[in-house]
Amino acid sequence: xxxxxxxxxxxxxxxxxxxxxxxxxxxxxxxxxxxxxxxxxxxxxxxxxxxxxxxxxxxxxxxxxxxxxxxxxxxxxxxxxxxxxxxxxxxxxxxxxxxxxxxxxxxxxxxxxxxxxxxxxxxxxxxxxxxxxxxxxxxxxxxxxxxxxxxxxxxxxxxxxxxxxxxxxxxxxxxxxxxxxxxxxxxxxxxxxxxxxxxxxxxxxxxxxxxxxxxxxxxxxxxxxxxxxxxxxxxxxxxxxxxxxxxxxxxxxxxxxxxxxxxxxxxxxxxxxxxxxxxxxxxxxxxxxxxxxxxxxxxxxxxxxxxxxxxxxxxxxxxxxxxxxxxxxxxxxxxxxxxxxxxxxxxxxxxxx
Amino acid sequence: xxxxxxxxxxxxxxxxxxxxxxxxxxxxxxxxxxxxxxxxxxxxxxxxxxxxxxxxxxxxxxxxxxxxxxxxxxxxxxxxxxxxxxxxxxxxxxxxxxxxxxxxxxxxxxxxxxxxxxxxxxxxxxxxxxxxxxxxxxxxxxxxxxxxxxxxxxxxxxxxxxxxxxxxxxxxxxxxxxxxxxxxxxxxxxxxxxxxxxxxxxxxxxxxxxxxxxxxxxxxxxxxxxxxxxxxxxxxxxxxxxxxxxxxxxxxxxxxxxxxxxxxxxxxxxxxxxxxxxxxxxxxxxxxxxxxxxxxxxxxxxxxxxxxxxxxxxxxxxxxxxxxxxxxxxxxxxxxxxxxxxxxxxxxxxxxx
Numbered sequence: 001x002x003x004x005x006x007x008x009x010x011x012x013x014x015x016x017x018x019x020x021x022x023x024x025x026x027x028x029x030x031x032x033x034x035x036x037x038x039x040x041x042x043x044x045x046x047x048x049x050x051x052x053x054x055x056x057x058x059x060x061x062x063x064x065x066x067x068x069x070x071x072x073x074x075x076x077x078x079x080x081x082x083x084x085x086x087x088x089x090x091x092x093x094x095x096x097x098x099x100x101x102x103x104x105x106x107x108x109x110x111x112x113x114x115x116x117x118x119x120x121x122x123x124x125x126x127x128x129x130x131x132x133x134x135x136x137x138x139x140x141x142x143x144x145x146x147x148x149x150x151x152x153x154x155x156x157x158x159x160x161x162x163x164x165x166x167x168x169x170x171x172x173x174x175x176x177x178x179x180x181x182x183x184x185x186x187x188x189x190x191x192x193x194x195x196x197x198x199x200x201x202x203x204x205x206x207x208x209x210x211x212x213x214x215x216x217x218x219x220x221x222x223x224x225x226x227x228x229x230x231x232x233x234x235x236x237x238x239x240x241x242x243x244x245x246x247x248x249x250x251x252x253x254x255x256x257x258x259x260x261x262x263x264x265x266x267x268x269x270x271x272x273x274x275x276x277x278x279x280x281x282x283x284x285x286x287x288x289x290x291x292x293x294x295x296x297x298x299x300x301x302x303x304x305x306x307x308x309x310x311x312x313x314x315x316x317x318x319x320x321x322x323x324x325x326x327x328x329x330x331x332x333x334x335x336x337x338x339x340x341x342x343x344x345x346x347x348x349x350x351x352x353x
Numbered sequence: 354x355x356x357x358x359x360x361x362x363x364x365x366x367x368x369x370x371x372x373x374x375x376x377x378x379x380x381x382x383x384x385x386x387x388x389x390x391x392x393x394x395x396x397x398x399x400x401x402x403x404x405x406x407x408x409x410x411x412x413x414x415x416x417x418x419x420x421x422x423x424x425x426x427x428x429x430x431x432x433x434x435x436x437x438x439x440x441x442x443x444x445x446x447x448x449x450x451x452x453x454x455x456x457x458x459x460x461x462x463x464x465x466x467x468x469x470x471x472x473x474x475x476x477x478x479x480x481x482x483x484x485x486x487x488x489x490x491x492x493x494x495x496x497x498x499x500x501x502x503x504x505x506x507x508x509x510x511x512x513x514x515x516x517x518x519x520x521x522x523x524x525x526x527x528x529x530x531x532x533x534x535x536x537x538x539x540x541x542x543x544x545x546x547x548x549x550x551x552x553x554x555x556x557x558x559x560x561x562x563x564x565x566x567x568x569x570x571x572x573x574x575x576x577x578x579x580x581x582x583x584x585x586x587x588x589x590x591x592x593x594x595x596x597x598x599x600x601x602x603x604x605x606x607x608x609x610x611x612x613x614x615x616x617x618x619x620x621x622x623x624x625x626x627x628x629x630x631x632x633x634x635x636x637x638x639x640x641x642x643x644x645x646x647x648x649x650x651x652x653x654x655x656x657x658x659x660x661x662x663x664x665x666x667x668x669x670x671x672x673x674x675x676x677x678x679x680x681x682x683x684x685x686x687x688x689x690x691x692x693x694x695x696x697x698x699x700x701x702x703x704x705x706x
């Protein structure tokens with residue numbers, strides 16, 4: 001259990017090649033800070049599926065370590081059998097959540113690393129672990145770079161609106177959008193963060209508010225539906241969010257509710273910033289229309305607070321994400337720099353760097 | 354307790370001049386259908402303040418009967434003392450909620466009726482009760498007229514989005530926005546209603562979904578933040594909401610979240626309809642900027658529905674309403690007909706009818 005002043009880590013590989021994966025159970029926040037130790041792939045699958053770990057980079061990294069775990073008991077296999085088993089485990093991990101692309105990109109990278117990692121299962125397994133660790137370290141470094149680039153966009157005295165959680169617990173480092181705000185705060189800029197509570201699972205209320213308070217920022221929690229009024233009242237100078245998948249043209253998927261805020265920000269002439277590592281970009285998708293949108297359990301909406309809050313038998317539509325067209329996006333902050341429209345060529349350039 | 358097929362009544366005066374006020378406790382919906390019987394003005398004040406009864410017309414009518422109750426024990430007073438006491442009770446009732454204007458308009462009307470109602474306290478009290486009953490009956494008739502006018506705007510096969518609850522339980526009749534949808538449904542039009550759950554108090558999930566299911570409509574519950582995606586996916590052909598106060602230029606206050614939906618509807622070229630009786634119009638307010646916006650208890654956001662969902666000590670901003678500028682409103686449906694822009698003269702005309 002982490003103390004109030006220790007940073008919270010979403011995910012941590014404990015030990016060496018025969019190690020295990022420690023996952024902070026974010027469904028228990030803010031009331032309890034508890035971890036679960038996963039020693040097999042089912043545990044990781046369930047933790048991602050149930051949002052014990054969430055956030056595109058963090059769940060992707062958990063999935064990468066999940067592949068390592070899933071092969072830990074297969075070191076007796078020959079090369080072909082190991083690779084076959086690896087592809088089975090990877091295919092299973094790819095079913096836990098569909099929208100964030102990082103998981104798929106990381107698993108592709110682990111599979112390729114194992115394939116060229118050696119002839120023995122032990123060598124290939126070591127390559128999987130080394131690659132997962134490299135991805136984790138790269139993500140932490142990317143968070144720092146995004147924070148550095150993004151903080152330049154935030155002015156002293158600003159109110160800033162954010163949605164869902166794009167903080168440390170969504171990544172393996174300081175976060176994406178929230179890392180920018182924490183950095184700006186540490187630069188001495190006085191900022192007030194309006195945090196949408198983010199129904200149905202309240203990641204804004206439960207996690208963003210917690211992270212920002214622990215980092216000493218001035219945070220004001222609002223209902224998602226209050227964003228338009230908060231903007232209309234002149235309280236907000238910029239909107240800043242993370243992303244779960246960015247298409248080649250800059251359209252992006254993020255937590256349900258993002259699109260509406262983007263439209264409202266544009267209506268009020270307020271900049272709308274997306275902060276995400278390049279591993280969130282899916283260059284294979286021409287635009288946002290083909291991003292798969294996860295639909296989740298109706299009970300998240302009807303029984304979300306420990307009590308039934310809707311009539312029995314009511315039909316529910318519960319998309320977990322929405323897609324925001326690139327025309328609403330002022331800039332995309334990546335570890336490779338701040339991308340501006342037109343996003344097609346800007347995204348091509350940053351991926352080639 | 355009303356059976357599943359009996360209509361629910363938000364408010365009901367039971368008995369004659371020495372009667373009492375029965376209020377359906379809407380905070381217990383949808384789990385329990387329970388009423389409270391108010392025999393004094395404190396009970397009514399608390400019921401309105403706590404949203405046991407809500408909706409601009411319904412809470413206004415409850416307040417009107419509250420004034421009757423508050424004078425029931427004062428029949429021994431002489432005319433001047435009775436009128437003085439009446440003004441005290443009225444002033445107290447005017448403090449229970451600030452945004453909906455109907456309460457203030459109804460209390461004005463009761464006070465004037467008592468003043469010209471006779472010389473004795475009993476006569477003046479009878480005038481109060483008769484006026485409250487007249488307001489209730491007029492509101493029920495207005496609901497029917499709004500439903501008739503509004504149903505003409507709704508097409509067969511449409512998806513329609515609504516926010517908060519503008520149904521029977523917000524009025525003394527069939528409702529405002531929801532009465533339009535029920536009427537269209539009874540005309541044989543196939544419509545699907547997307548109901549925003551309406552944080553923080555979930556009037557959409559708890560009350561709108563219940564009312565529409567009881568009326569046999571096809572209702573789909575969504576999180577407030579899903580409205581933009583639902584509209585972007587082409588599921589919705591119109592937005593229809595109630596109002597708590599309409600300024601002389603057509604700007605209007607309604608449940609927090611309304612403004613954002615209006616902006617999104619305009620962005621997608623979808624009509625946005627407001628349905629409200631003329632008693633919701635405040636011709637004394639030039640525009641929406643001067644509508645007082647109620648701020649409510651942070652606990653509605655941090656401890657909704659039985660569990661703590663945000664860190665201890667977090668700051669909260671919880672405006673209960675927002676103001677939507679008239680430029681986003683396609684039409685305002687009143688009992689006097691469908692008003693179209695420019696709203697200034699249209700509102701003047703309907704108030705003179």
